[in-house]
Amino acid sequence: MKVLVSDVVAQDALARLKAIAGIEVDYAPDLKPEELKKHLADAEGLIVRSATKVTADLIAAAPRLRCIVRAGVGVDTVDVAAASRRGIIVMNTPGGNTLSTAEHTMALLLALSRNIYPACASLKGGKWDRRSFMGTQLAGKTIGIIGLGRIGLEVARRCAAFGMTVLGYDPYVTPERAKEHQVALAGDLDELYARSDYITVHVPMTDATRGMLSTAQFAKMKDGVRLVNCARGGIIDEAALAEAIRRGKVAGAALDVFESEPPKNRELVDLPQVLCTPHLGASTEEAQISVAIEAAEIITDALLHGRIRNAVNVPAIDAAEAAALAPFAALARCLGVFHVQFLHRVPGRVAITYAGEAAKLNARYLTAHLLCGLLGSVLEEEINLINAPYLAEERGIRVSEATTPHSRDFATLISVKCVVDGEEHEVAGTIVGLSEPRIVVIDGYRVEAMPRGVMLVIFADDKPGLIGNVGKLLGEKGINIAAMTFGRKSAGGEAITVLNLDGPLDEPALRAIRATPHVRQAHLVTF
Incomplete structure (x- = not known):
């Protein structure tokens, strides 16, 4: 299989690619578009950096092309839509600059604390001025890390090694994963603001x-807090x-x-308390080698083994199969969206049961749709059917699937049970008619809710006047x-009310509903 490398990449990566049996490497950087088309005529894989612009015209000239890998994060130089229409997988290398950016964060953190730049300039x-540049040590301080993805967790490890107390906030990271990196999870951002001596995003x-x-957020922070942004x-x-x-609220x-x-x-940048660099987070020799090596590895996995990582698009699927699965895929995605917004975080475990007619369908495909709904609004990566299962695993989410011919009182049923902080929550849905998704179970309550637009879910005491009060608000x-x-388990106990609204509900209105007599919980879900 021929892989064209059309931009300059690290020689280490090129050597690894050439050593792989079954891969023929065509290294041809700095080609003009017309020359590039000739090299693409029989290529099945393409590795680019920033110089090559992979246009629809170039893609049309590559009849055998199966995957494109960008050695870097951004794919703005690739016509992803044109590639998708051709069923060509487009992948990137988001992990290659993780350590580089984490180290740059630490460099800025240390330089800010010890006044390195102004002392050097002085x-x-x-001048020989020691008094003006008194610093502060990291050991014993609390650092608040907002966002515990790849880079955030690497920063956490390094801060812990410096003797800092590491406080993190990321509602989509499980407590188990945070603990592995010596991170204590803050209950909310306000807690992180109040406790942190340093904050990095x-x-x-x-x-x-x-x-x-x-x-508003600065007002909640400690006096003299220091901030870092390499994101x-x-x-x-600003x-x-x-x-x-x-x-003087923020020291630097x-x-x-x-x-x-x-x-x-x-x-901002001209203030003496501000240390700044020109977007150098990924600018290390090692990072550039790393992204090139990662590009070589993932294109090999895709072409030789069919393993897809870091895909940013969805390949074409058979039209007949897509049509048959469409209502169930839409339902699965809605169940994922409901769970993450209802729970306000990504769960540690997701157990999916396909029952009745759903048990006969492509469970893997439907699970990918569900995970797209679950992760789509909370991760920095673009989520699609290819990378959703991989990203769920990376975030420490354990996903299980089961099938059964029995589906309670429904011809078909998809049930999703999620575990958060040791508590299990269930939402289940079915198809009404030919294609209409319905949510029919929420935490044990039978309902018939339409997953569309804005949905307000209220748990309250089963007392008269509730709907009138909510309707008035x-x-x-x-x-x-x-x-x-509506749904209830017994008269006078707790009941559930699900409302579809014609417009968005702002936070003050939601707080007012939560303060309504007899209301125990109120959740807003937007599809």
């Missing part, structure tokens, strides 16, 4: 994380950070990433109830 300027840039550290620019509100530093910040790069607004917000279902 000495080179001809390692989360992806999403709508939820944009500006997540701003004026993505924009997670920390204007708010500059003001917090000027007021070390930044490798910025809202715009290079920074257009110099207000929603009416005051101008939110209409589109559908409603």
Whole structure:
């Protein structure tokens, strides 16, 4: 099988690839597009870095191409849509720069604590000034790590080695996995803010994380806190950070990433309390070798063994099979979405039972859809049917599947039981008619809820007036109830109410519902 390497990569990686039986390596960097097409004509694999732009035109010239690997994280130089339409797997190497970024975080942490840069500049300027650069040691301090993915956990290990107390927040990491890395999980971000002497962020840039550290959050932190960001620019509100530093609330910040790069607004970077570098987190010789070696390994696994890692797209599937599975796949994905939003975290164990007609279907395919729903909104990686099971395993989530011809009172049933903090929660669904998914069981209560739009799930005492009170609160917000279902186990005990709403519900309104008499819990789920 021919693998074309069209960009300059580390020679170590190239040598490994050439040594693999069954792989023919065509190393041809710096080619013009027309020349590149000739080399692609019989290639089954393609490894690129940043120089090669894998356009739809290039893909069309590669009739035998089966997979593309980007030696790096971003795939913006690859036309992923065009590759997907052809059934070509596109993969990247997100783990290759993990250690490099973790070490850069530690370098900034130490340099910030010991005033390395200003002391160096002072000495080179001809001064011998020791008094102005009194530092603070890491040992005995508490560091709060927001985001416990690959990089966050590597930072945690290193901070623990420095004698720091490591406090982490990531609702999608199991306590067992955190404990393995000597991390104590904070109950919420407010606890992390209040206890931490240092805070470092390692989360992806999403709508939820944009500006997540701003004026309100700084107010909850210790006076003299120090911040580090080697993740993505924009997670920390730069204007708010500059003001917090000027007021003395934040003692200093070390930044490798910025809202715009290079920074257009110099207000923050020009402050003497700010240590900054030009996005160097992955800029080590070892990281570049690592991503190239990883690229060689994953393309070999894909071509020779059919093992897929770090895929960022979904290959084409048979149209007839896709049509038959579509309603069940939609139901499975909805059950995953419901669980993660209902529990507010990813569970440690997921047990899936396919019953009745569902037991005859492709369980592996449906489980991948369920995991896409479970992980899709909480991980930095792009989740799809190929990488969802791999990422679940990486996060310490144990997934089991079972089938049975019996499905309670339904022709088909998919039941999902998740364990969080030792407690088991179940949600089950079925198909109504030909294709309509329904949630029919929530923690032992029988319901008939439509998994669409905005869903409000209320557990409350079975008392008169509850629906009237909730309806009044929603009416005051101008939110209409589109559908409603109830369930209870016995009269006068606890009951469940599930409402489909015509519009979003903000946090103050949700708090008001939770404060309504007889309400025990209220959860918002958005599909």
